[in-house]
Amino acid sequence: MTYKSLFTVLTDPELDLSVLPQAAALARQYEAHLDVLCLGIDSSQSGYYFAGANAMILQEALTRASAEAQALEGAAQAWLGKTDLLWNTEAAMAQAGDLGRFVAGHGRFSDLVILPQPYGKNRGIDQEAVIEGALFGAQAPVLVLPEGVTAQAAPRRVAIAWNESPEALRTVRAALPLLKSAERVTVVVIDPPVHGPNRSDPGGLLSQYLSRHGVKVEIDILSRSMPRVSDVLSRACTDMAADLLVMGAYGHSRFREAILGGATRDMLEEAPLPVFMAH
Template sequence: MPFKTVLTIVSSHRGDDDLKMVSTLCDETEAHLSVVVLTPAPPPPIGHHAIGWFEQRERDEHTLQRRAAAVSDLLTSAAVSADLWTVYPEVPYLDDVVGRRARYADITVLGPELLSDETLKAKALEGALFSSGKPVLLIPAGAKASLKPKRVNVAWDSRVEASNAVASSLDMLRMAEEVRLVLVDPVQGEGAQGAEPGADAAAYLARHGVKIVVDRLPSQGQPIAEVLGRHAVDTAAEVLVMGAYGHSRLRERLFGGVTRSMIETPPLPLLMAR
């Protein structure tokens, strides 16, 4: 699926670096850019603090409108096709706001500035991943961003989430010069990853014109996230495609997991889908 509409989230309290980066991505792919400018609203007051609450809301809304005007000017100067939304939800509803807007985009891109805000990062990811059915691209600080990378690694474990991530990124994979299908501690068997782990997925991708190589790696007792990240660096991958939350979110939160580890310290841009 080509990425013809790209959504990004911009905080009213951050700079323009994320917006400029995503604007460049849209220019690269001739995509439409949809921007949500947001400020988390304070929760309703309890007791006798209503006056301070109203004053805070007025300040926030004024800041939000000024930020939206600045973003609008930047988008005009960037000469990209774009639309702009301003929202002022309370924190518990941030994920719902992001999820609803993400349904009208092909991909949500979250840049380093937003990822540095733990609350916005968590809520934007939750909304985009669980409420839109579309992929998310996380771009960590210092990483080179591209929607047309030359080298892509795909973390493959035969789960439906990995399959959806591959399907969501097929257009990107077809354009890449090299795609490596990476399996860590693969398990043989029809109930697992097939008689030759990775072969079925590689054949599927090859039929779509993807230039594919299969890498089967032992973890040797190391966390899978570390193995994937290290291999991506060793192979000079520009993007890692992976399924998100193969286990329930509750289990991931309680016991950790590959998704959580990758999100906390992404070693390179991550394209994730469920």
């Protein structure tokens, strides 16, 4: 297994064009094709305008969204045209409320989606909708890149956040090409259950599975010494100088995590390193 179809979505030139070189580096590493969707977003809500204004406002919004999409595509083509990669760009418009479904339709045949961190300074709801469209609609793994952090095309040290959930296992399987090329992979287990079939050997079956694929793996059992699981994971990644964190996305509902918080939401907001996620 390897990655042969990579996909990224551009919606903001200041945020997203910094991701393009990293997506290109991964495409070069795996000799993959890179598809770039350049989106202009129509944020108008026609139902809220007085009678007679709808048509004018809608046309203005569509014109602006089209111009933004064309500008993004022009910038992407100018950059990609200087490379020797196999690539394709598409300019399109989408309504803000339909953004997730639109991204899902374009990304469902991708092996890996590369996106910027969706939360934080200068981020908006558009980036959140894009990443959720990729994870839930396209059912594709997503590599999330924090601002100012460069992802290694072949990470040397990888941490796996392991909690025995179906999401975590699917993510590990999707990340196998990256794990097999790493020098060291550490399975991080936080507060393993006292009762359960694997209580005597937390992470043991996963390590056996990975070692049969040629992955150099070790297990690190940690206590939840801080209030949030994400804080423990971040510290563990820093201590082991990890280049990448692999973790399942949204074991709880998105609504619950939005209101009460959760490891996925916290890592998407504050991750100090690239995060590989799948649902």
